[in-house]
Amino acid sequence: MSYIRFRKHYLHIPYLVLAVIEFAVLLGVFIVLTGVYAPQSVPPGPEGVLSASLLFAAILSLGTLAMGGYAEIVRETLSQLYFRTLVAYCFLGGIALALVYAFLPAMDPGSTNLFWAVLICTFVVIVLRRLFLAMVDSQQLVRRVVVFGAGTAAQDLLDDYDANMRAMGIRVVGCLADTSEPVVAEDRLLTTPADLYQYCRKNRISEIVIAPQERRRSEGGWLPVPELMECKLRGIAVTNAIDFYERELRKVKLELVHPSWIVFSEGFRVSRFVQWTKRLTDLVLSLVLLAIAIPFMLLTALAIVLETGRPILYSQKRVGQLGREFRIYKFRSMRQDAEKDGKARWASANDNRVTRVGAFIRNTRLDELPQIYNVIRGDMSFVGPRPERPEFVAELKEKIPFYDTRHYVRPGLMGWAQLNYPYGASIEDARGKLEYDLYYSKNHSLLMDFLIMIQTVEVVLLGKGVH
Structure with a gap:
């Protein structure tokens, strides 16, 4: 068996092994550089060196996870592998380590040691991943x-x-x-x-x-x-x-789905404990994110007013859990007359209704920040299928089988389909995204939500799936 199923989520054993080996490499490099060559740069004693090393390895491993390093390794070219690893370690890892060391200065190995540790880890991990791909693709292991x-x-x-x-x-x-x-x-x-x-x-x-x-x-x-x-x-x-x-x-092939599969297959339900835990997590994360995002929200509002005037916010009706409609809020990224005839339209690539400020806040996902209010209200969760407009839902339910199944879980700011399917603005794209939404509806758990939140960093940084 080449996989395990943990908390209803499939995890492939070769990639778990790769993650463990990479973590050990990160740990070893840090221990050698700080514990052997610069023993005074971290808390003294074996325990101090080990604690600082574990912190370093954990943060860089999270950076890899955030950049989709394990999900995309099998599809990317050598240059893409270099770029993804550099961003994960040198950019994300560097920023995260700097923030952590600001609060935990005793763990800081010093800028020189940190520079060499990150550089050596980047090189070693790239070589390790190339060897891993060659092994996985060998005739003995396929x-x-x-x-x-x-x-x-x-x-x-x-x-x-x-x-x-x-x-x-x-x-x-x-x-x-x-x-x-x-x-x-x-x-x-x-x-x-x-x-x-x-x-x-x-x-x-x-x-x-x-x-x-x-x-x-x-x-x-x-x-x-x-x-x-x-x-x-x-x-x-x-x-x-x-x-x-x-x-x-990690998707449900729509052409193969039958009602009996939904009825008899394991999944499509969570315990009340998980539901309450997820709701509590949503509230805590919303308040923390709101505190961090207030300066960015004020700057975004000012930029919108200076370019196209008011209104700053834009609201739409969306379909939520169990088909209940609610009003979603965003920073306005289109002209005021984007839908002056009142007719709902799919967004499209290079949409001429999008303003210059609107294009920037869409690429950086700043336009989504007002939806923190929807999460606090309980209309949405942090993770779940993206809510769609009622006009489109009525059309999609007629043309796509089982489309309504996505409404049995609370919609979210970020979702499994957004990670795995490029931005779509058509019925065929809605069908493709539904295959991932069905997988999430069947298998969602707190672990899966955590993985989606971490990997959404890549979507924001690289502007993936933006029209």
Whole structure:
């Protein structure tokens, strides 16, 4: 098994191992530089050196997590790897360490030691990640998968594999046809073996993914239940395609969802303790963020007035939990006449209704700060599906199956879909984001909320998903 499930969230073991090794490297570099070469720069004694080293390693590891270092490592080029690591360690880590050392000066190793520690860690971690990618992609460690099915569901899985999963240590060997008219390309089809288990054993297959073609009973088709049972009982994983998507891509493939899956699958519920804890966390974080953000909010308001005058704030009706409507507040980023005819419009790339100040506050997410008020009121949470306008919800519910399921959790300032799907302003984009919102609705927990909040730093810094 190459993954564990902790608090309903899938965590891949190779990346957990990488995170542990990186943490040990950060710890070791700091101990050597401060404990051996500059023993007077941190609190004396082994305990003092260890405490300062743990603090250093924890902050830089959080920087990596905030920049999506583990989520994007399998997709990025060498130059992107350099950039992401430099931002995580030299920018985010440097700022965070400077703030921490301002309150804990005894932990400060000195500017020279800190400079060399960060520089050496950056270089060593980049080399370590390149070696990790080579190992994960080696023939000895890849997970070899066979897809049972050759219709549209199997083809969709192959497309997603080519786009996202090829670099994740997975090799799709091919597809076993379950229909006389396969959609999958011929070079991806496998000859149906006489003995499925022996075939899997000889070809080192570790998993069979069931992605059958949807059809009426009269169209025939077959599912080799005895053969699949033998494979399962003899150690080869047999997985539904929908569960495979959920585990590997952390989304719910909409075409595979049936009402029975929602009814009988584990998830889509949280305990009252978690609900109350999340609400308390929302209130505490809102008050802390409000105290920090007040100067930025005043400057934003002044900039809006100087460029386009009043009003400073813009409000819209949005659909919240259980379909209840509420009014959301933002700093105005568009002209006053953006919707003068009263008709709701999707935002678009290079939207000419956006002002110069509006473009800046959208890129930096400063326009979202007034929504702290919505969180305090209880209309929204810090983490959850982004709330949509009633006009769009009515249209999307008619055209996208299960769209209303996203309204069974409280909407949020930041969400799982915002981390994983580029900004969308169309029905097809809403469909793509719903796959991630469904995953969040099914599996959300306090741990997942924490991971989303940390990784949203990357979205803000790099201006991802902004129109």
